[in-house]
Amino acid sequence: MALVAGKYALRSVGRNVRRTALSVLGIAIGVALALFMESMNRGREGLFARAAAYSGSGHLRVVPRGWRLRRDPRLRLAGFEADLAAARDLPGVAVVAPRARAQVLLAMGTHVVPIEAVGVDPEAEQRAYRFVRNVVAGRWLRPDDEPGAAVVGQAVADRLEAELGDDLLATVVGEGGRIESGMLRIVGIVRTGSEEIDASICQVTLGELERLTGLRGAGEVTVLLSDHRSAPAARAALAARIAPGDEVLTFEDLAPEFKGHLEQDKATNRFVNGIILLIVVLGVASAQLAAVLERRREFAVLSALGMRARRMVRLVLLEALALGLAGGALGLALGLPVLWLFSTRGLDLSRLMGATWSFQGILIEPVIYGDLGPWIVPYVLAVALGATALASLYPAWFAARTDPAVALRVAQ
Amino acid sequence: MSDVILSARGVTKIFRQGRIEVPALRGVDLEVRTGEFLALVGPSGSGKTTFLNLAGALDVPTGGELLVFGKRIADLSRAARAELRLRELGFVFQAYNLVPVLTALENVEFVLELQGVGGERRERARAVLDELGLGELADRRPAELSGGQQQRVAVARAVAARPRLVLADEPTANLDGENAEILMHLMRDLRDRHGMTFVFSTHDPRVVAHAVRVVTLVDGRVARDQEKPGEAPHEILPGVGKAEAAGHLGP
Structure with a gap:
């Protein structure tokens, strides 16, 4: 038997269809963008690792100590x-x-x-x-x-x-x-x-x-x-x-500058990703806060019935997770075709960097293929649920802090 | 019937609106005993709702001493007050305040879930609705119920966990005369059969007629405290059984 609190949270998500749809769409776009960036990041990492390895460095190298x-x-x-x-x-x-x-x-x-x-x-x-x-x-x-x-x-x-x-x-x-x-x-x-x-x-x-x-x-x-x-x-x-008398070195040991360049590139992409997700989080937080404010009297009644702050936080988080799941699923649906396209045809940067590009003796092709693997499912879940859970923290805290006497008095 | 479950001595409550202080209660002295059916009456602004909020541990007094089930409300944390409301108190509001996305049954079940009642909570919730003649409406949402039906669901929700004290703020204010009458009978019947204590605020003289004790508040003080001697045996409706009474409840 499903808990009433769960039904309450899920049905609450459907109260304002337009707001929910916009929130889900916002999460989906954020997830799809994050997914694309991560896919290209991983693809580039794989490309660079492969390029370095087959340009002579190898993945590992046994050398004299x-x-x-x-x-x-x-x-x-x-x-x-x-x-x-x-x-x-x-x-x-x-x-x-x-x-x-x-x-x-x-x-x-x-x-x-x-x-x-x-x-x-x-x-x-x-x-x-x-x-x-x-x-x-x-x-x-x-x-x-x-x-x-x-x-x-x-x-x-x-x-x-x-x-x-x-x-x-x-x-x-x-x-x-x-x-x-x-x-x-x-x-x-x-x-x-x-x-x-x-x-x-x-x-x-x-x-x-x-x-x-x-x-x-x-x-x-x-x-x-x-x-x-x-x-x-x-x-x-x-x-x-x-x-x-011999030791094993990795590609990072052999080409630390190259590795540093990769890390810097990755950090820049993650920073951009972070900004995208921050915008999504703020959007969802705003929508969630509006939803909580609209139901202030309801939260006051729940408080009057004896619902503790912790449970109220869980309730709002549950609603957010439902939004996150829907947004994640839609984001996956939006992102998968794009990911598939870039993982099969690649992103051709030859106009920007020429036919080839070399760095520290490593020849890099200008076509980056996105990585498409089973990692995308946990990644989407983590991004969508993490972002919405983060976005709902303040609204949840706000709901939990509802003063039942004040809220009921205002309602009357 | 003589255990004191609520004791107020010199209870005051002052609301602050910016720099202005608005006294809502100016020193209420009152004791409520187990099993009472008490009406709080008085003009608007006399402090009825404020007192009910304090008695229900929704708010804390500014001064004086208020004990509910032996616990000093002013000393309790938010969590402890929530626990007191969950375990000992039931609320009925003027505007029903049912959760709109839950059915009547789920509204009642929710309180039992909050209490941690396990597998039998659905049966218990259904039994309470049946007791109040709402069995057939169990799967309807509040929007599909009349005002009278909603208020009875609200009463079912308030009493489902068998609280010792039920506080009702103007429970009949949004009901027509017939529904108000029936609701009062149901509440009194619950009090008689389960030994619950009911304290309700009202303006309605027909509702006051059901009260066993009537406390009048004027300007935040108890102006009159009148107990009806020799309380008569109670019926749901004179000459009508419970099921029939439920049938009388129109929209």
Whole structure:
């Protein structure tokens, strides 16, 4: 048997149909806007995480302990094989890519380009490095590639005035600080759309880099996860399995400025969201207060019958929650088609930011796809019910403070 | 029938309107005993409603001492006064003041729900409506009831939780003579059968005729306190049973 108080609250919502309809519409619009903003926020977060991960950072990276501060590319993992095996055994891992780095001076004729060369596993990079698909001349590296095979960015080739098949002199600082030299041959040229990134690409096989530097093993094991949101848990699990002397870093550790930029962006969006919800809250509060003022005598009678202030607050809150539920449902109905549209077609910002945009070596597409997942139901409920509950606090307090003697005297 | 349930000694109530003080009660001395059927009469502005509000713990006196069921009203918190109203008091208002979105049955049931009555509250509410001849109107909302019917529902709501004291402010003011007569009979019948105490304010001489004790207030003081000696046995309507009485209640 439903409580009479519940029936009273629900039926009270229907007393002034026009006011209720406007309140529900206000909540619905607020919820739909908040939902859209959150969806794009999550979509952008996912896009940035994916862009960063597949631009070379990975979601997680096993590095030698101390590398984070020194950033010395000559450092090598304490237990390369063990780290690689541990990463491959981790649940939720999409791909594991071992890499080694070295500071290299590339020279051709009178042209010299300093660059960080990366030694890679060509097979793993096919799935871990998005720019493999941006080869505009020649081909990508092969596991059994010829000695000295290298893929460079278009900007590197341009600065060296080199072409496909040209030989480059590579000079590196090897083991023990010895200066080592070797020849590389351009087998592929990559053009990403970002000159900044194109000027930083020089990839060879891991074996080639070992040969050049004399340093054995890999300097990092980059891990890409199926879901970037599982990174904190995966990091903890991986940290427990890797060789002593190595540590696991996250994307945030590797690119704190990028992470900071993301956080700032997110905070701005949430601030805008907050303003939208504040306007909704004030609107609903005003409507609720009007409803309470209209029923002042009724609240006085309820008080005379012995209803305590706490119950009166609950009654008004219940009415607000009914409004919130209706507004949330309508907001969901209004927002879902828009969300679906933006999650499938995306929001194209190319007119604002160009065909591509890079930040700290991370190439970001100008199309943001909204996130559409089961999270929207609890999100809508939380926003709609939270906003209306907040909006009804003052009217509820006002109702609870009704002086029955005064209200009844005024009514008479 | 001699327990004092309400005791007022020198009770005053002053309302402030800006800088102006308006005394509504200037020192009321009155005792009400269990089972009384007491009419408060007096001209407009004599303090009847103010006294009922104080007696009903809706308001607190400015001065003097007012005890209701042994509790000093002035000392009680808002919550304690609400608890006293819930457990011991029933109210009937001039304008009925039923909750418009609830049916007659739900209006009565609501009070029982507030009291924390569990599973049997619907049956109890229905029984009270039946007792007052309103069984067939239980599922109607106030707007679908006549004034007389609404006021009887209001009485049902006031007595549903079996309060020891029922306070009625001009309960017949909006009723025609026949409905006023019937309502007074029903209230007196409830008092006789359940031992409830009724205190009501009125201007209507026909209503005063039903009172066992008549207290006249003039200018915020008790001017006259008259008790009818040798109270006669009571009938709902002379020569008519309860069900028939209910049938007499027209719109």
